[in-house]
Amino acid sequence: MSNIDVxxxxxxxxxxxxxxxxxxxxxxxxxxxxxxxxxxxxxxRKDARDAVVAxxxxxxxxxxxxAYNRAQVLYRVSELMQGRREQFVEELNLCSKxxxxxENEVDEAINLMVWFAGWADKIAMVTGSxxxxxxxxxxxxIPEPTGVVAAIAxxxxxxxxxxxxxxxxxxxxxxxxxxxxxxxxxxxxxxAEVLATSDVPGGVVNILTxxxxxIAPWLASHQDVNAIDLxxxxxxxxxxxxxxxxxxxxxxVLRPNTKIDGLARIKTFLETKTVxxxxxx
Amino acid sequence: xxxxxxxxxxxxxxxxxxxxxxxxxxxxxxxxxxxxxYKTINPATEEVLAEIVEASSEDIDYAxxxxxxxxxxxxxxxGAERGKYLYRIARLIQERSRELAVLESMNNGKPxxxxxxIDIPLVAAHFFHYAGWADKLDYVGLGKNPQPLGVxxxxxPWNFPLLxxxxxxxxxxxxxxxxxxxxxxxTPLTALLFAExxxxxxxxxxxxxxxxxxxETGRFLVEHPEIDKVAFTGSTExxxxxxxxxxxxxxxxxxxxxxxxxNIVFDDAAIDQAVEGVINGIFFNQGHVCxxxxxxxxxxxxxxxFLNLLYERMKTLRLGDPLDKNTDIGAxxxxxxxxxxxxxxxxxxxxxxxxxxxxxxxxxxGFWFAPTVFTNVTLSHQIARExxxxxxxxxxxxxxxxxxxxxxxxxxxxxxxxxxxEKGSRILEVAHRLRxxxxxxxxxxxxxxxxxxxxxxxxxxxxxxxxxxxxxxxKASK
Numbered sequence: 001m002s003n004i005d006v007x008x009x010x011x012x013x014x015x016x017x018x019x020x021x022x023x024x025x026x027x028x029x030x031x032x033x034x035x036x037x038x039x040x041x042x043x044x045r046k047d048a049r050d051a052v053v054a055x056x057x058x059x060x061x062x063x064x065x066x067a068y069n070r071a072q073v074l075y076r077v078s079e080l081m082q083g084r085r086e087q088f089v090e091e092l093n094l095c096s097k098x099x100x101x102x103e104n105e106v107d108e109a110i111n112l113m114v115w116f117a118g119w120a121d122k123i124a125m126v127t128g129s130x131x132x133x134x135x136x137x138x139x140x141x142i143p144e145p146t147g148v149v150a151a152i153a154x155x156x157x158x159x160x161x162x163x164x165x166x167x168x169x170x171x172x173x174x175x176x177x178x179x180x181x182x183x184x185x186x187x188x189x190x191x192a193e194v195l196a197t198s199d200v201p202g203g204v205v206n207i208l209t210x211x212x213x214x215i216a217p218w219l220a221s222h223q224d225v226n227a228i229d230l231x232x233x234x235x236x237x238x239x240x241x242x243x244x245x246x247x248x249x250x251x252x253v254l255r256p257n258t259k260i261d262g263l264a265r266i267k268t269f270l271e272t273k274t275v276x277x278x279x280x281x
Numbered sequence: 282x283x284x285x286x287x288x289x290x291x292x293x294x295x296x297x298x299x300x301x302x303x304x305x306x307x308x309x310x311x312x313x314x315x316x317x318x319y320k321t322i323n324p325a326t327e328e329v330l331a332e333i334v335e336a337s338s339e340d341i342d343y344a345x346x347x348x349x350x351x352x353x354x355x356x357x358x359x360g361a362e363r364g365k366y367l368y369r370i371a372r373l374i375q376e377r378s379r380e381l382a383v384l385e386s387m388n389n390g391k392p393x394x395x396x397x398x399i400d401i402p403l404v405a406a407h408f409f410h411y412a413g414w415a416d417k418l419d420y421v422g423l424g425k426n427p428q429p430l431g432v433x434x435x436x437x438p439w440n441f442p443l444l445x446x447x448x449x450x451x452x453x454x455x456x457x458x459x460x461x462x463x464x465x466x467x468t469p470l471t472a473l474l475f476a477e478x479x480x481x482x483x484x485x486x487x488x489x490x491x492x493x494x495x496x497e498t499g500r501f502l503v504e505h506p507e508i509d510k511v512a513f514t515g516s517t518e519x520x521x522x523x524x525x526x527x528x529x530x531x532x533x534x535x536x537x538x539x540x541x542x543x544n545i546v547f548d549d550a551a552i553d554q555a556v557e558g559v560i561n562g563i564f565f566n567q568g569h570v571c572x573x574x575x576x577x578x579x580x581x582x583x584x585x586x587f588l589n590l591l592y593e594r595m596k597t598l599r600l601g602d603p604l605d606k607n608t609d610i611g612a613x614x615x616x617x618x619x620x621x622x623x624x625x626x627x628x629x630x631x632x633x634x635x636x637x638x639x640x641x642x643x644x645x646x647g648f649w650f651a652p653t654v655f656t657n658v659t660l661s662h663q664i665a666r667e668x669x670x671x672x673x674x675x676x677x678x679x680x681x682x683x684x685x686x687x688x689x690x691x692x693x694x695x696x697x698x699x700x701x702x703e704k705g706s707r708i709l710e711v712a713h714r715l716r717x718x719x720x721x722x723x724x725x726x727x728x729x730x731x732x733x734x735x736x737x738x739x740x741x742x743x744x745x746x747x748x749x750x751x752x753x754x755x756k757a758s759k
Contacts, residue, residue, distance in 0.1 A: 126422065129749070226738065246524070250524060271737050272744050274720070276721045276727050277723060
């Protein structure tokens with residue numbers, strides 16, 4: 001007896017839930033052989049704004065979580081990714097990657113998540129400082145998350161690029177609204193399912209699918225977004241427009257083609273807070 | 282009680298002003314190619330001090346090209362050698378500190394007590410601190426052998442003219458960059474004296490270039506295609522324009538912009554210390570301080586008592602001749618700034634807040650504003666939201682720590698904040714929850730070259746000071 005597959009509806013991931021686009025729109029994606037794969041939610045301006053609201057409300061709790069806790073939560077994400085390894089590989093295969101290439105990308109993505117998880121309780125140790133000021137004061141500087149970060153993930157590495165984007169932003173306590181690869185969104189949708197079943201609080205990571213050209217300007221000009229990661233923007237003209245929009249409320253901007261990784265990437269989305277207190281009886 | 286003081290003015294003889302100043306480019310004072318000129322004045326007397334060039338785009342081109350040329354050899358010099366030049370500069374500043382302090386007070390209007398005891402010593406300290414970094418760049422945190430960015434275009438404000446110059450130039454040079462610096466339109470003189478110091482230090486030609494002018498000159502500098510880095514301290518409004526102007530380029534940017542700091546006084550604070558701290562927080566440098574504690578948040582139960590003490594203390598503040606060693610409040614830096622303070626205080630009155638000014642005699646000449654407090658202020662008032670950049674304090678009250686934090690963070694700015702309480706755990710919790718880059722607990726307006734300074738949110742990005750400040754002028758070696 002043949003069995004009919006139950007197909008997954010490809011939805012957005014906002015505030016820990018999986019809504020359809022408020023606009024009701026979807027777009028079709030196809031595999032290598034131009035066979036239909038799915039109708040993917042085509043996020044709208046309203047979805048982007050809802051995602052920012054969710055990210056903002058999640059920020060206070062996530063940034064207050066202990067670094068040890070954030071490390072464990074992100075490590076847990078890598079555990080769940082490992083459990084879905086075959087699913088990720090298959091999705092990358094569908095999206096034009098050779099099997100070997102797909103397996104490598106998934107393994108790298110899982111390893112990268114482990115690597116970033118381990119940073120959570122070291123960031124302050126290596127970027128903070130005790131400042132020997134010339135006076136009777138105790139003075140120290142510590143890193144803090146900048147707040148809500150909007151990000152455009154790279155189109156070309158739909159899982160690895162997305163994991164690097166998300167992990168480097170949230171490990172320090174930021175929350176993120178990320179626009180996934182437009183042409184290959186399936187790994188992002190699966191990652192959303194991983195995140196939803198891990199211990200990442202709802203709203204810390206919000207994943208939008210659709211056209212970044214359409215949604216990103218609303219995020220770049222959004223007054224309650226503190227920083228924007230333009231890594232996935234390939235068009236120079238669009239990157240220029242987005243950076244100009246971001247200037248309205250002085251967002252921290254990670255420009256496309258900025259060759260940074262690891263800690264430098266984490267630091268892009270950090271503030272330094274310096275605290276002074278006098279010494280004395 | 283008010284003590285009578287005999288005038289105790291600092292002599293201006295130590296300063297030798299020229300009648301007109303040229304641009305400092307490629308190690309020499311040079312005529313502008315086609316720039317116009319303007320007069321810089323003493324804001325306390327309105328006397329003309331000197332004629333200054335408003336550098337044209339051709340001048341900027343020349344300056345940037347000189348810096349570019351100098352970069353080749355300066356960046357190849359060993360860190361130890363670069364450091365020795367910076368040590369020389371630090372020593373020259375110490376040697377000429379009286380002259381610099383007097384000139385700073387003449388051109389800026391700030392009390393000599395501040396320029397002599399705070400500004401200039403900190404200038405020397407910045408050069409001394411970064412001099413020692415020049416041969417230790419491997420320890421900055423960017424890996425081995427980090428590289429300078431190239432030519433830095435630096436634009437600084439009028440509130441701490443030479444101090445802001447030192448914040449910009451010292452780390453840039455230590456890292457191996459060369460600079461084109463534009464001092465503020467109204468306060469160019471100490472920067473031009475600094476150019477002489479560069480000559481005395483035998484700094485290689487073109488490593489430091491000083492170009493004077495106003496906003497237009499600054500725009501030429503920011504938009505120049507051969508600039509690799511823009512460092513700006515000034516208003517959030519101009520900061521936005523700069524962020525837009527560099528969009529789509531590879532220019533690195535640091536912006537240190539406006540603020541509307543909350544100074545929070547809890548009911549268990551050491552009241553007399555807190556009163557002094559609030560006074561220092563808002564009346565230091567006539568309130569021309571981006572991190573000034575311009576919003577006083579008082580716990581309701583001590584509000585009346587605190588305000589009475591504050592008013593009594595304010596009555597003893599001495600406003601007048603900036604060069605008088607007993608002066609607490611000097612001159613407002615310019616007629617334009619005074620007009621802005623008047624506009625905003627007028628808005629405060631018409632929105633229903635209650636204004637009280639310390640009774641003090643206002644000199645006939647010059648630009649002055651008496652230390653002023655507004656009560657009955659709400660968060661929506663313009664005087665609680667916008668930076669006044671003058672000796673004007675807006676007072677709000679709160680009942681619980683949560684309410685204080687909520688009110689303190691309710692601003693697009695996030696540069697600094699103050700906390701006054703005797704309870705250690707409360708200090709740490711409030712400091713933790715305030716979204717601001719510099720938190721002063723039981724103190725205020727303290728600065729040090731080892732201590733990173735800079736804001737959250739619309740107060741800008743990047744840090745100045747310390748190891749973190751050096752990162753803004755370096756990139757990882759690749």
